[in-house]
Amino acid sequence: MEIIKTEQLVKTYADHGVPVHALRGINLSIERGEFIAIAGPSGSGKTTLLNCIGALDRPTTGRVCVNEQDIDLLDNSERARLRLHKMGFVFQAYNLIPVLTALENIEFKMMLLGKSEGERHELAMRSMKELGIADLAHKKPQDMSGGQQQRVAIARAIVNEPPIVLADEPTANLDTENALILIDLMREMGRTKNVTFVFSTHDPRVLERVQRIIFLRDGNIADP
Amino acid sequence: MTILFKLAWRNLWRNRRRSLIILVAIVVGVVSLLFIEGLVNGQLKQLLENQIGTHIGHLQIHAKGFQDDRTIQHLIPDKKRVESALRSLPEVVAYSPRIISFGLVSSASASSGVTMLGVDPLLESRVSMIAHSMTSGEYLAGEPRSIVIGERMAEKLGVEVGDKIVLMASALDGHVGSDAFRVTGLFKTPDSEFDRSYVQVGMESAQSMLGVSDSVSEFAVVLQSADMAAAVKSSVGSALGESYEVFTYGELIPMMIMMIEVTRESMGIYYVIIGLATIFGIINVLLMAVFERIREFGVVMAMGMRSAQVFRLILLEAFLLGVLGAAAGVLVGLLVFWPVSIQGLDLGASAEAMSSIGMGSIIYPFLTWADILKNILFVPVVSLLAAVYPAWKATRLEPVRAIRYV
């Protein structure tokens, strides 16, 4: 069953009245549990595609279906619910709330999910252990390296085992070693928890480790 | 809840300096509110107590009609009956019968209109402050034809203790009674108007001059507390019946009571002024705090935090700020206030003007629990109000734009 499907997805921005064609008709089909990279040069539409799939942005025309549900038909609060329960997000940087510790950042998402206090703590701790970062639990973001922060962000994204995790250039601020560690971790989590990872990157060393790559060029899917 | 609380609390201290500045502003506001409130409380209480204490008392009992037509003809029908009614009431602390007439007092050099009170010195000294406000000479001690007058009247008449003055007043039979009195003492009360126009003489001297044998025109009554006036009025009223009239101090000095109420109500303006200043301060601080965190809000909203939750978070931050400000303000306020309320505040220069409305120059400010509670609630409520706009601003953020924002 396909968990994500886009049909003729078009996104056109208006930049001071000039139309910018960020996506020009993307047809995509992604199965549950896939590990997928979206690659392409700067400005090719990677972020825009992830935002449309992640119910953060609305397409100009075309459809995005998640779990066979057309998400454009949802209102804003239903989309917030969808993101909270069915998706995890990791951004390029500054993912964590600076005044909360790593553990509290993860607990914060559990609170949004309406989990009881005991459950919050237990699940947050478990997901940190799974990622091998239990020792970071009581550190604030400012006391962690970029790689550590991104691992905490992944722990937060998967803590409630959503079917989809979307990551926009999660390794862009990391050195090669840390980037590869993070990618391996993501793939491992995807495999053990049957989570669909879709992430963007333009780092060729990262791409070597990915089974399926979607190349974007000028808002179109291109052959590699 | 706890994690949201932690988040709000720590966000408050993200920019320590900014939070401290707004807190100091709130503290200054609360302290000044408490101070104004306490000072006005003290002034109004003193004003009322001075009126009650110079001669009004908490209750007055007269023959029916006296209040409208204060003449010697309206005499209490049965003095004994009033006394026994008053004695039977545990709320009554003291009472003083008085014979009252209006007339003229003259010295060798000047004369002046006067209200003459014939009193029993012992009973009167328990009801009014005159006996305790002598500045020279002695209070009445029972010798016939002695008189005590206010310092101001003594100045006007050009007399001193020991001098003789002549009193003339309308007597019961319609003639003018008159007699010579020796000044045994001068008094000074906080009410300069009273000092200018009232004199006290012994009961028998007054009665014989006015030709009223053993009758009196008034009973002034002091109760355990002022709040009892209305209740005691009704029980005394029903015990005495139709031919008497009983008034509470509130009915005897309605202008004063109105002035006190108007002053109390006008205190609201200080709350409005300080409240508005606080609101603008907090709006500023919170707007800055929201703009600094746009990217952070974008991330949590992308994660699925609903705008209502963001709204509540900012309100919670403002509320905590308000609670902290109120607590610190009340604490500092009470610490500053306490010694002043014990020592009193000398109004010095403005005291002269004050005394014409019956107020002393030293005010003892005080605060009621209600005043303190009002301030403890006021600031958090104001903070919540102030937070509405910045919080609404935050809910308008779109996650996609907010995340791209740097």
Ligand SMILES: Nc1ncnc2c1ncn2[C@@H]1O[C@H](COP(=O)(O)OP(=O)(O)OP(=O)(O)O)[C@@H](O)[C@H]1O
């Ligand atoms: N809000 C916007 N308004 C106008 N144009 C936009 C907006 N967002 C993106 N664009 C444009 O759309 C195109 C695609 O942008 P997008 O951010 O999706 O590219 P990207 O592949 O993520 O690039 P990068 O690798 O630099 O992150 C670009 O030309 C960009 O300038």
Ligand SMILES: [Mg+2]
């Ligand atoms: Mg991008």
